[in-house]
Amino acid sequence: MALGQAVDMSLMDISKIFSLLQPKEEDEDGELCQALNKAVSSDDVALLTELLAQEEYRRRINARSGWGVPVTPLRTAAALGHLRCLELLLEHGAEVDVLDVKAQTPLFTAVSGKHLDCVVALLKAGADPNGSQYNNCSPVLTAAREGDVEVLRELLRFGAEVDVRPKVPDWASNATTCRGPLYISAVYGHLDCFKLLLFHGANPDYNCTDEKMLARIKQPKTVLEVCLRYGCGVEYIQLLIDFGADVCLPTLIIDKTTKQNEALLLLLKARVCPRTLMSQARLAIRKGLPFANKDSAIDSLNIPLILRSYLKHHTAELG
Structure with missing residues:
Protein backbone atom coordinates (compact mmCIF):
# COMPACT_ATOMS: atom_id res chain seq x y z
CA MET A 1 0.00 0.00 0.00
CA ALA A 2 2.78 2.38 0.90
CA LEU A 3 4.47 1.68 -2.41
CA GLY A 4 1.26 2.40 -4.29
CA GLN A 5 0.85 5.71 -2.45
CA ALA A 6 4.42 6.66 -3.33
CA VAL A 7 3.76 5.94 -7.01
CA ASP A 8 0.55 8.01 -6.93
CA MET A 9 2.40 10.87 -5.26
CA SER A 10 5.12 10.76 -7.94
CA LEU A 11 2.54 10.95 -10.72
CA MET A 12 0.87 13.89 -9.01
CA ASP A 13 4.19 15.69 -8.67
CA ILE A 14 5.00 15.11 -12.34
CA SER A 15 1.59 16.45 -13.35
CA LYS A 16 2.17 19.58 -11.28
CA ILE A 17 5.57 20.13 -12.87
CA PHE A 18 4.16 19.88 -16.38
CA SER A 19 1.30 22.19 -15.51
CA LEU A 20 3.82 24.79 -14.37
CA LEU A 21 5.54 24.62 -17.75
CA GLN A 22 2.40 25.63 -19.59
CA PRO A 23 2.29 29.31 -20.64
CA LYS A 24 0.42 31.55 -18.18
CA GLU A 25 -1.51 33.67 -20.67
CA GLU A 26 -5.08 34.82 -20.71
CA ASP A 27 -7.31 32.31 -22.45
CA GLU A 28 -7.98 34.54 -25.45
CA ASP A 29 -4.34 35.52 -25.91
CA GLY A 30 -3.30 31.92 -25.55
CA GLU A 31 -5.72 30.79 -28.22
CA LEU A 32 -4.57 33.47 -30.66
CA CYS A 33 -0.88 32.66 -30.14
CA GLN A 34 -1.49 28.95 -30.46
CA ALA A 35 -3.43 29.52 -33.68
CA LEU A 36 -0.40 31.26 -35.20
CA ASN A 37 1.99 28.53 -34.10
CA LYS A 38 -0.37 25.80 -35.28
CA ALA A 39 -0.59 27.36 -38.76
CA VAL A 40 3.21 27.53 -38.94
CA SER A 41 3.65 23.99 -37.61
CA SER A 42 1.38 22.58 -40.30
CA ASP A 43 3.02 24.82 -42.95
CA ASP A 44 -0.41 26.23 -43.80
CA VAL A 45 0.60 29.38 -45.66
CA ALA A 46 -2.97 30.29 -46.63
CA LEU A 47 -4.18 30.14 -43.02
CA LEU A 48 -1.17 32.07 -41.73
CA THR A 49 -1.78 34.76 -44.36
CA GLU A 50 -5.41 35.00 -43.28
CA LEU A 51 -4.47 35.29 -39.61
CA LEU A 52 -1.79 37.91 -40.15
CA ALA A 53 -4.26 40.04 -42.08
CA GLN A 54 -5.97 40.65 -38.72
CA GLU A 55 -4.55 43.18 -36.28
CA GLU A 56 -5.23 41.05 -33.21
CA TYR A 57 -2.97 38.31 -34.57
CA ARG A 58 -0.25 40.68 -35.82
CA ARG A 59 0.02 42.15 -32.32
CA ARG A 60 0.92 38.69 -31.02
CA ILE A 61 3.41 37.76 -33.73
CA ASN A 62 6.30 37.70 -31.25
CA ALA A 63 4.39 36.00 -28.44
CA ARG A 64 5.41 32.56 -27.22
CA SER A 65 3.06 29.63 -26.97
CA GLY A 66 3.15 25.86 -26.77
CA TRP A 67 3.57 23.14 -24.21
CA GLY A 68 6.75 22.75 -22.13
CA VAL A 69 9.03 25.34 -23.77
CA PRO A 70 6.92 28.10 -25.32
CA VAL A 71 8.30 29.42 -28.62
CA THR A 72 7.47 32.15 -31.14
CA ASN A 136 27.58 29.10 -25.39
CA CYS A 137 27.54 27.76 -28.93
CA SER A 138 27.15 29.67 -32.21
CA PRO A 139 25.81 29.06 -35.74
CA VAL A 140 29.37 28.83 -37.16
CA LEU A 141 30.50 26.27 -34.58
CA THR A 142 27.37 24.22 -35.26
CA ALA A 143 27.79 24.30 -39.05
CA ALA A 144 31.49 23.36 -38.74
CA ARG A 145 30.67 20.42 -36.47
CA GLU A 146 27.92 19.15 -38.78
CA GLY A 147 30.02 19.62 -41.93
CA ASP A 148 27.33 21.78 -43.52
CA VAL A 149 29.58 23.71 -45.90
CA GLU A 150 26.78 25.59 -47.72
CA VAL A 151 25.30 26.91 -44.49
CA LEU A 152 28.78 27.78 -43.27
CA ARG A 153 29.47 29.64 -46.52
CA GLU A 154 26.38 31.81 -46.08
CA LEU A 155 27.19 32.61 -42.46
CA LEU A 156 30.70 33.71 -43.40
CA ARG A 157 29.41 35.66 -46.39
CA PHE A 158 27.23 37.69 -44.05
CA GLY A 159 30.15 38.46 -41.73
CA ALA A 160 30.10 35.71 -39.10
CA GLU A 161 33.20 35.55 -36.90
CA VAL A 162 35.49 32.90 -38.37
CA ASP A 163 37.48 32.23 -35.18
CA VAL A 164 34.51 32.21 -32.81
CA ARG A 165 34.90 30.04 -29.72
CA PRO A 166 32.51 28.66 -27.09
CA LYS A 167 31.39 31.38 -24.69
CA VAL A 168 32.38 30.42 -21.16
CA PRO A 169 33.42 32.49 -18.13
CA ASP A 170 37.13 33.32 -17.84
CA TRP A 171 37.46 31.14 -14.75
CA ALA A 172 36.23 28.13 -16.72
CA SER A 173 38.69 28.56 -19.60
CA ASN A 174 40.63 25.46 -20.60
CA ALA A 175 42.00 23.79 -23.71
CA THR A 176 38.45 22.98 -24.87
CA THR A 177 37.34 26.62 -24.89
CA CYS A 178 39.85 27.59 -27.57
CA ARG A 179 38.63 24.92 -29.96
CA GLY A 180 37.13 27.03 -32.70
CA PRO A 181 35.47 26.05 -35.99
CA LEU A 182 38.75 25.18 -37.76
CA TYR A 183 39.70 22.75 -34.98
CA ILE A 184 36.23 21.22 -34.93
CA SER A 185 36.02 20.75 -38.70
CA ALA A 186 39.40 18.94 -38.60
CA VAL A 187 38.43 16.64 -35.74
CA TYR A 188 35.16 15.69 -37.46
CA GLY A 189 36.88 15.24 -40.83
CA HIS A 190 35.03 17.97 -42.75
CA LEU A 191 37.69 18.99 -45.27
CA ASP A 192 35.43 21.34 -47.28
CA CYS A 193 34.54 23.30 -44.13
CA PHE A 194 38.19 23.31 -43.06
CA LYS A 195 39.24 24.77 -46.39
CA LEU A 196 36.41 27.33 -46.43
CA LEU A 197 37.34 28.61 -42.96
CA LEU A 198 40.96 29.09 -44.02
CA PHE A 199 39.81 30.95 -47.13
CA HIS A 200 37.92 33.34 -44.86
CA GLY A 201 40.91 34.08 -42.67
CA ALA A 202 40.76 31.51 -39.87
CA ASN A 203 43.86 31.52 -37.67
CA PRO A 204 45.90 28.54 -38.97
CA ASP A 205 47.88 28.13 -35.74
CA TYR A 206 45.64 28.10 -32.68
CA ASN A 207 42.29 28.94 -34.28
CA CYS A 208 41.96 31.36 -31.39
CA THR A 209 42.76 35.08 -31.27
CA ASP A 210 42.30 35.58 -27.51
CA GLU A 211 45.90 35.86 -26.27
CA LYS A 212 44.84 36.13 -22.62
CA MET A 213 42.94 32.85 -22.84
CA LEU A 214 45.85 31.11 -24.58
CA ALA A 215 48.15 32.36 -21.82
CA ARG A 216 45.93 30.67 -19.19
CA ILE A 217 46.22 27.28 -20.88
CA LYS A 218 49.34 25.33 -19.91
CA GLN A 219 49.87 23.54 -23.23
CA PRO A 220 47.55 24.83 -25.96
CA LYS A 221 47.53 22.58 -29.00
CA THR A 222 48.07 24.03 -32.46
CA VAL A 223 45.79 23.04 -35.33
CA LEU A 224 48.76 21.20 -36.89
CA GLU A 225 49.16 19.08 -33.76
CA VAL A 226 45.45 18.33 -33.71
CA CYS A 227 45.47 17.26 -37.37
CA LEU A 228 48.38 14.91 -36.74
CA ARG A 229 46.85 13.47 -33.59
CA TYR A 230 43.47 12.78 -35.21
CA GLY A 231 44.91 11.41 -38.44
CA CYS A 232 43.42 14.10 -40.66
CA GLY A 233 45.72 13.39 -43.61
CA VAL A 234 48.10 15.28 -45.86
CA GLU A 235 45.37 17.50 -47.35
CA TYR A 236 44.84 19.24 -44.01
CA ILE A 237 48.56 19.65 -43.35
CA GLN A 238 49.19 21.05 -46.85
CA LEU A 239 46.34 23.56 -46.48
CA LEU A 240 47.70 24.77 -43.14
CA ILE A 241 51.16 25.19 -44.65
CA ASP A 242 49.74 27.04 -47.68
CA PHE A 243 47.70 29.37 -45.49
CA GLY A 244 50.67 30.37 -43.35
CA ALA A 245 50.68 28.09 -40.32
CA ASP A 246 53.90 28.32 -38.30
CA VAL A 247 55.41 24.91 -39.07
CA CYS A 248 58.02 25.33 -36.32
CA LEU A 249 55.44 26.09 -33.62
CA PRO A 250 54.13 22.65 -32.67
CA THR A 251 56.19 20.45 -30.36
CA LEU A 252 56.02 17.10 -32.12
CA ILE A 253 55.95 13.97 -30.01
CA ILE A 254 56.46 10.98 -32.26
CA ASP A 255 54.59 8.08 -30.70
CA LYS A 256 51.99 5.48 -31.55
CA THR A 257 49.19 8.08 -31.26
CA THR A 258 50.59 9.97 -34.26
CA LYS A 259 48.55 8.15 -36.87
CA GLN A 260 49.94 9.16 -40.27
CA ASN A 261 53.57 9.15 -41.32
CA GLU A 262 52.96 10.85 -44.68
CA ALA A 263 51.47 13.96 -43.09
CA LEU A 264 54.24 14.09 -40.51
CA LEU A 265 56.89 13.85 -43.23
CA LEU A 266 55.21 16.71 -45.09
CA LEU A 267 55.40 18.90 -41.99
CA LEU A 268 59.03 18.01 -41.31
CA LYS A 269 59.91 18.80 -44.93
CA ALA A 270 58.22 22.22 -44.61
CA ARG A 271 60.44 22.94 -41.59
CA VAL A 272 63.64 22.61 -43.61
CA CYS A 273 62.36 24.13 -46.88
CA PRO A 274 61.46 27.85 -46.46
CA ARG A 275 58.38 29.16 -48.22
CA THR A 276 58.99 30.62 -51.66
CA LEU A 277 58.73 34.35 -52.27
CA MET A 278 55.54 33.76 -54.29
CA SER A 279 53.95 31.89 -51.42
CA GLN A 280 54.86 34.63 -48.96
CA ALA A 281 53.52 37.28 -51.35
CA ARG A 282 50.22 35.39 -51.63
CA LEU A 283 49.88 35.26 -47.85
CA ALA A 284 50.61 38.98 -47.53
CA ILE A 285 48.14 39.98 -50.27
CA ARG A 286 45.33 37.79 -48.94
CA LYS A 287 45.90 39.14 -45.43
CA GLY A 288 45.44 42.68 -46.71
CA LEU A 289 42.14 41.91 -48.45
CA PRO A 290 38.71 42.42 -46.81
CA PHE A 291 37.95 39.81 -44.15
CA ALA A 292 35.06 38.17 -45.98
CA ASN A 293 34.40 37.50 -49.69
CA LYS A 294 38.11 37.43 -50.54
CA ASP A 295 37.45 35.82 -53.92
CA SER A 296 35.35 38.81 -55.02
CA ALA A 297 38.07 41.17 -53.84
CA ILE A 298 40.69 39.19 -55.78
CA ASP A 299 38.53 39.30 -58.93
CA SER A 300 38.55 43.11 -58.73
CA LEU A 301 42.36 43.29 -58.80
CA ASN A 302 43.91 44.48 -62.05
CA ILE A 303 46.28 41.53 -62.41
CA PRO A 304 46.59 38.62 -64.88
CA LEU A 305 44.11 35.77 -64.55
CA ILE A 306 46.84 33.28 -63.63
CA LEU A 307 47.80 35.45 -60.65
CA ARG A 308 44.18 35.72 -59.54
CA SER A 309 43.91 31.93 -59.64
CA TYR A 310 47.10 31.66 -57.61
CA LEU A 311 45.75 34.05 -54.96
CA LYS A 312 42.64 31.86 -54.75
CA HIS A 313 44.79 28.74 -54.30
CA HIS A 314 43.41 27.33 -57.55
CA THR A 315 46.87 26.68 -59.00
CA ALA A 316 50.12 25.22 -57.68
CA GLU A 317 53.28 27.22 -57.05
CA LEU A 318 54.11 29.39 -60.05
CA GLY A 319 57.41 28.83 -61.79
Whole structure:
Protein backbone atom coordinates (compact mmCIF):
# COMPACT_ATOMS: atom_id res chain seq x y z
CA MET A 1 0.00 0.00 0.00
CA ALA A 2 2.78 2.38 0.90
CA LEU A 3 4.47 1.68 -2.41
CA GLY A 4 1.26 2.40 -4.29
CA GLN A 5 0.85 5.71 -2.45
CA ALA A 6 4.42 6.66 -3.33
CA VAL A 7 3.76 5.94 -7.01
CA ASP A 8 0.55 8.01 -6.93
CA MET A 9 2.40 10.87 -5.26
CA SER A 10 5.12 10.76 -7.94
CA LEU A 11 2.54 10.95 -10.72
CA MET A 12 0.87 13.89 -9.01
CA ASP A 13 4.19 15.69 -8.67
CA ILE A 14 5.00 15.11 -12.34
CA SER A 15 1.59 16.45 -13.35
CA LYS A 16 2.17 19.58 -11.28
CA ILE A 17 5.57 20.13 -12.87
CA PHE A 18 4.16 19.88 -16.38
CA SER A 19 1.30 22.19 -15.51
CA LEU A 20 3.82 24.79 -14.37
CA LEU A 21 5.54 24.62 -17.75
CA GLN A 22 2.40 25.63 -19.59
CA PRO A 23 2.29 29.31 -20.64
CA LYS A 24 0.42 31.55 -18.18
CA GLU A 25 -1.51 33.67 -20.67
CA GLU A 26 -5.08 34.82 -20.71
CA ASP A 27 -7.31 32.31 -22.45
CA GLU A 28 -7.98 34.54 -25.45
CA ASP A 29 -4.34 35.52 -25.91
CA GLY A 30 -3.30 31.92 -25.55
CA GLU A 31 -5.72 30.79 -28.22
CA LEU A 32 -4.57 33.47 -30.66
CA CYS A 33 -0.88 32.66 -30.14
CA GLN A 34 -1.49 28.95 -30.46
CA ALA A 35 -3.43 29.52 -33.68
CA LEU A 36 -0.40 31.26 -35.20
CA ASN A 37 1.99 28.53 -34.10
CA LYS A 38 -0.37 25.80 -35.28
CA ALA A 39 -0.59 27.36 -38.76
CA VAL A 40 3.21 27.53 -38.94
CA SER A 41 3.65 23.99 -37.61
CA SER A 42 1.38 22.58 -40.30
CA ASP A 43 3.02 24.82 -42.95
CA ASP A 44 -0.41 26.23 -43.80
CA VAL A 45 0.60 29.38 -45.66
CA ALA A 46 -2.97 30.29 -46.63
CA LEU A 47 -4.18 30.14 -43.02
CA LEU A 48 -1.17 32.07 -41.73
CA THR A 49 -1.78 34.76 -44.36
CA GLU A 50 -5.41 35.00 -43.28
CA LEU A 51 -4.47 35.29 -39.61
CA LEU A 52 -1.79 37.91 -40.15
CA ALA A 53 -4.26 40.04 -42.08
CA GLN A 54 -5.97 40.65 -38.72
CA GLU A 55 -4.55 43.18 -36.28
CA GLU A 56 -5.23 41.05 -33.21
CA TYR A 57 -2.97 38.31 -34.57
CA ARG A 58 -0.25 40.68 -35.82
CA ARG A 59 0.02 42.15 -32.32
CA ARG A 60 0.92 38.69 -31.02
CA ILE A 61 3.41 37.76 -33.73
CA ASN A 62 6.30 37.70 -31.25
CA ALA A 63 4.39 36.00 -28.44
CA ARG A 64 5.41 32.56 -27.22
CA SER A 65 3.06 29.63 -26.97
CA GLY A 66 3.15 25.86 -26.77
CA TRP A 67 3.57 23.14 -24.21
CA GLY A 68 6.75 22.75 -22.13
CA VAL A 69 9.03 25.34 -23.77
CA PRO A 70 6.92 28.10 -25.32
CA VAL A 71 8.30 29.42 -28.62
CA THR A 72 7.47 32.15 -31.14
CA PRO A 73 6.01 31.36 -34.56
CA LEU A 74 9.27 32.47 -36.23
CA ARG A 75 11.29 30.05 -34.12
CA THR A 76 8.88 27.27 -35.08
CA ALA A 77 9.17 28.08 -38.78
CA ALA A 78 12.99 28.12 -38.55
CA ALA A 79 13.12 24.84 -36.66
CA LEU A 80 10.85 23.04 -39.13
CA GLY A 81 12.28 24.63 -42.28
CA HIS A 82 8.95 26.15 -43.37
CA LEU A 83 10.39 28.89 -45.57
CA ARG A 84 7.25 30.59 -46.85
CA CYS A 85 5.78 30.83 -43.34
CA LEU A 86 9.07 32.21 -42.11
CA GLU A 87 9.11 34.84 -44.87
CA LEU A 88 5.50 35.82 -44.13
CA LEU A 89 6.29 36.31 -40.46
CA LEU A 90 9.31 38.46 -41.27
CA GLU A 91 7.24 40.53 -43.72
CA HIS A 92 4.74 41.22 -40.93
CA GLY A 93 7.33 42.37 -38.39
CA ALA A 94 8.46 39.24 -36.57
CA GLU A 95 11.56 39.92 -34.44
CA VAL A 96 14.42 38.27 -36.32
CA ASP A 97 16.73 37.63 -33.37
CA VAL A 98 14.16 36.75 -30.69
CA LEU A 99 15.62 34.35 -28.09
CA ASP A 100 14.15 31.16 -26.69
CA VAL A 101 14.78 29.86 -23.16
CA LYS A 102 18.12 28.41 -24.31
CA ALA A 103 19.25 31.80 -25.65
CA GLN A 104 19.04 30.41 -29.18
CA THR A 105 17.95 32.63 -32.07
CA PRO A 106 15.79 31.44 -34.99
CA LEU A 107 18.97 31.49 -37.11
CA PHE A 108 20.71 29.10 -34.72
CA THR A 109 17.69 26.80 -34.90
CA ALA A 110 17.65 26.90 -38.71
CA VAL A 111 21.39 26.12 -38.83
CA SER A 112 20.93 23.20 -36.43
CA GLY A 113 18.15 21.85 -38.66
CA LYS A 114 20.27 22.34 -41.81
CA HIS A 115 17.56 24.46 -43.43
CA LEU A 116 19.73 26.44 -45.86
CA ASP A 117 16.89 28.43 -47.44
CA CYS A 118 15.67 29.58 -44.03
CA VAL A 119 19.23 30.45 -42.99
CA VAL A 120 19.62 32.68 -46.06
CA ALA A 121 16.22 34.33 -45.53
CA LEU A 122 17.01 35.14 -41.89
CA LEU A 123 20.46 36.52 -42.75
CA LYS A 124 18.97 38.73 -45.47
CA ALA A 125 16.44 39.97 -42.93
CA GLY A 126 19.27 41.13 -40.67
CA ALA A 127 19.78 38.19 -38.32
CA ASP A 128 23.06 38.30 -36.41
CA PRO A 129 25.25 35.64 -38.10
CA ASN A 130 27.00 35.04 -34.76
CA GLY A 131 23.79 34.16 -32.93
CA SER A 132 23.23 35.26 -29.34
CA GLN A 133 25.99 36.43 -27.03
CA TYR A 134 24.21 34.53 -24.24
CA ASN A 135 24.41 31.16 -25.97
CA ASN A 136 27.58 29.10 -25.39
CA CYS A 137 27.54 27.76 -28.93
CA SER A 138 27.15 29.67 -32.21
CA PRO A 139 25.81 29.06 -35.74
CA VAL A 140 29.37 28.83 -37.16
CA LEU A 141 30.50 26.27 -34.58
CA THR A 142 27.37 24.22 -35.26
CA ALA A 143 27.79 24.30 -39.05
CA ALA A 144 31.49 23.36 -38.74
CA ARG A 145 30.67 20.42 -36.47
CA GLU A 146 27.92 19.15 -38.78
CA GLY A 147 30.02 19.62 -41.93
CA ASP A 148 27.33 21.78 -43.52
CA VAL A 149 29.58 23.71 -45.90
CA GLU A 150 26.78 25.59 -47.72
CA VAL A 151 25.30 26.91 -44.49
CA LEU A 152 28.78 27.78 -43.27
CA ARG A 153 29.47 29.64 -46.52
CA GLU A 154 26.38 31.81 -46.08
CA LEU A 155 27.19 32.61 -42.46
CA LEU A 156 30.70 33.71 -43.40
CA ARG A 157 29.41 35.66 -46.39
CA PHE A 158 27.23 37.69 -44.05
CA GLY A 159 30.15 38.46 -41.73
CA ALA A 160 30.10 35.71 -39.10
CA GLU A 161 33.20 35.55 -36.90
CA VAL A 162 35.49 32.90 -38.37
CA ASP A 163 37.48 32.23 -35.18
CA VAL A 164 34.51 32.21 -32.81
CA ARG A 165 34.90 30.04 -29.72
CA PRO A 166 32.51 28.66 -27.09
CA LYS A 167 31.39 31.38 -24.69
CA VAL A 168 32.38 30.42 -21.16
CA PRO A 169 33.42 32.49 -18.13
CA ASP A 170 37.13 33.32 -17.84
CA TRP A 171 37.46 31.14 -14.75
CA ALA A 172 36.23 28.13 -16.72
CA SER A 173 38.69 28.56 -19.60
CA ASN A 174 40.63 25.46 -20.60
CA ALA A 175 42.00 23.79 -23.71
CA THR A 176 38.45 22.98 -24.87
CA THR A 177 37.34 26.62 -24.89
CA CYS A 178 39.85 27.59 -27.57
CA ARG A 179 38.63 24.92 -29.96
CA GLY A 180 37.13 27.03 -32.70
CA PRO A 181 35.47 26.05 -35.99
CA LEU A 182 38.75 25.18 -37.76
CA TYR A 183 39.70 22.75 -34.98
CA ILE A 184 36.23 21.22 -34.93
CA SER A 185 36.02 20.75 -38.70
CA ALA A 186 39.40 18.94 -38.60
CA VAL A 187 38.43 16.64 -35.74
CA TYR A 188 35.16 15.69 -37.46
CA GLY A 189 36.88 15.24 -40.83
CA HIS A 190 35.03 17.97 -42.75
CA LEU A 191 37.69 18.99 -45.27
CA ASP A 192 35.43 21.34 -47.28
CA CYS A 193 34.54 23.30 -44.13
CA PHE A 194 38.19 23.31 -43.06
CA LYS A 195 39.24 24.77 -46.39
CA LEU A 196 36.41 27.33 -46.43
CA LEU A 197 37.34 28.61 -42.96
CA LEU A 198 40.96 29.09 -44.02
CA PHE A 199 39.81 30.95 -47.13
CA HIS A 200 37.92 33.34 -44.86
CA GLY A 201 40.91 34.08 -42.67
CA ALA A 202 40.76 31.51 -39.87
CA ASN A 203 43.86 31.52 -37.67
CA PRO A 204 45.90 28.54 -38.97
CA ASP A 205 47.88 28.13 -35.74
CA TYR A 206 45.64 28.10 -32.68
CA ASN A 207 42.29 28.94 -34.28
CA CYS A 208 41.96 31.36 -31.39
CA THR A 209 42.76 35.08 -31.27
CA ASP A 210 42.30 35.58 -27.51
CA GLU A 211 45.90 35.86 -26.27
CA LYS A 212 44.84 36.13 -22.62
CA MET A 213 42.94 32.85 -22.84
CA LEU A 214 45.85 31.11 -24.58
CA ALA A 215 48.15 32.36 -21.82
CA ARG A 216 45.93 30.67 -19.19
CA ILE A 217 46.22 27.28 -20.88
CA LYS A 218 49.34 25.33 -19.91
CA GLN A 219 49.87 23.54 -23.23
CA PRO A 220 47.55 24.83 -25.96
CA LYS A 221 47.53 22.58 -29.00
CA THR A 222 48.07 24.03 -32.46
CA VAL A 223 45.79 23.04 -35.33
CA LEU A 224 48.76 21.20 -36.89
CA GLU A 225 49.16 19.08 -33.76
CA VAL A 226 45.45 18.33 -33.71
CA CYS A 227 45.47 17.26 -37.37
CA LEU A 228 48.38 14.91 -36.74
CA ARG A 229 46.85 13.47 -33.59
CA TYR A 230 43.47 12.78 -35.21
CA GLY A 231 44.91 11.41 -38.44
CA CYS A 232 43.42 14.10 -40.66
CA GLY A 233 45.72 13.39 -43.61
CA VAL A 234 48.10 15.28 -45.86
CA GLU A 235 45.37 17.50 -47.35
CA TYR A 236 44.84 19.24 -44.01
CA ILE A 237 48.56 19.65 -43.35
CA GLN A 238 49.19 21.05 -46.85
CA LEU A 239 46.34 23.56 -46.48
CA LEU A 240 47.70 24.77 -43.14
CA ILE A 241 51.16 25.19 -44.65
CA ASP A 242 49.74 27.04 -47.68
CA PHE A 243 47.70 29.37 -45.49
CA GLY A 244 50.67 30.37 -43.35
CA ALA A 245 50.68 28.09 -40.32
CA ASP A 246 53.90 28.32 -38.30
CA VAL A 247 55.41 24.91 -39.07
CA CYS A 248 58.02 25.33 -36.32
CA LEU A 249 55.44 26.09 -33.62
CA PRO A 250 54.13 22.65 -32.67
CA THR A 251 56.19 20.45 -30.36
CA LEU A 252 56.02 17.10 -32.12
CA ILE A 253 55.95 13.97 -30.01
CA ILE A 254 56.46 10.98 -32.26
CA ASP A 255 54.59 8.08 -30.70
CA LYS A 256 51.99 5.48 -31.55
CA THR A 257 49.19 8.08 -31.26
CA THR A 258 50.59 9.97 -34.26
CA LYS A 259 48.55 8.15 -36.87
CA GLN A 260 49.94 9.16 -40.27
CA ASN A 261 53.57 9.15 -41.32
CA GLU A 262 52.96 10.85 -44.68
CA ALA A 263 51.47 13.96 -43.09
CA LEU A 264 54.24 14.09 -40.51
CA LEU A 265 56.89 13.85 -43.23
CA LEU A 266 55.21 16.71 -45.09
CA LEU A 267 55.40 18.90 -41.99
CA LEU A 268 59.03 18.01 -41.31
CA LYS A 269 59.91 18.80 -44.93
CA ALA A 270 58.22 22.22 -44.61
CA ARG A 271 60.44 22.94 -41.59
CA VAL A 272 63.64 22.61 -43.61
CA CYS A 273 62.36 24.13 -46.88
CA PRO A 274 61.46 27.85 -46.46
CA ARG A 275 58.38 29.16 -48.22
CA THR A 276 58.99 30.62 -51.66
CA LEU A 277 58.73 34.35 -52.27
CA MET A 278 55.54 33.76 -54.29
CA SER A 279 53.95 31.89 -51.42
CA GLN A 280 54.86 34.63 -48.96
CA ALA A 281 53.52 37.28 -51.35
CA ARG A 282 50.22 35.39 -51.63
CA LEU A 283 49.88 35.26 -47.85
CA ALA A 284 50.61 38.98 -47.53
CA ILE A 285 48.14 39.98 -50.27
CA ARG A 286 45.33 37.79 -48.94
CA LYS A 287 45.90 39.14 -45.43
CA GLY A 288 45.44 42.68 -46.71
CA LEU A 289 42.14 41.91 -48.45
CA PRO A 290 38.71 42.42 -46.81
CA PHE A 291 37.95 39.81 -44.15
CA ALA A 292 35.06 38.17 -45.98
CA ASN A 293 34.40 37.50 -49.69
CA LYS A 294 38.11 37.43 -50.54
CA ASP A 295 37.45 35.82 -53.92
CA SER A 296 35.35 38.81 -55.02
CA ALA A 297 38.07 41.17 -53.84
CA ILE A 298 40.69 39.19 -55.78
CA ASP A 299 38.53 39.30 -58.93
CA SER A 300 38.55 43.11 -58.73
CA LEU A 301 42.36 43.29 -58.80
CA ASN A 302 43.91 44.48 -62.05
CA ILE A 303 46.28 41.53 -62.41
CA PRO A 304 46.59 38.62 -64.88
CA LEU A 305 44.11 35.77 -64.55
CA ILE A 306 46.84 33.28 -63.63
CA LEU A 307 47.80 35.45 -60.65
CA ARG A 308 44.18 35.72 -59.54
CA SER A 309 43.91 31.93 -59.64
CA TYR A 310 47.10 31.66 -57.61
CA LEU A 311 45.75 34.05 -54.96
CA LYS A 312 42.64 31.86 -54.75
CA HIS A 313 44.79 28.74 -54.30
CA HIS A 314 43.41 27.33 -57.55
CA THR A 315 46.87 26.68 -59.00
CA ALA A 316 50.12 25.22 -57.68
CA GLU A 317 53.28 27.22 -57.05
CA LEU A 318 54.11 29.39 -60.05
CA GLY A 319 57.41 28.83 -61.79
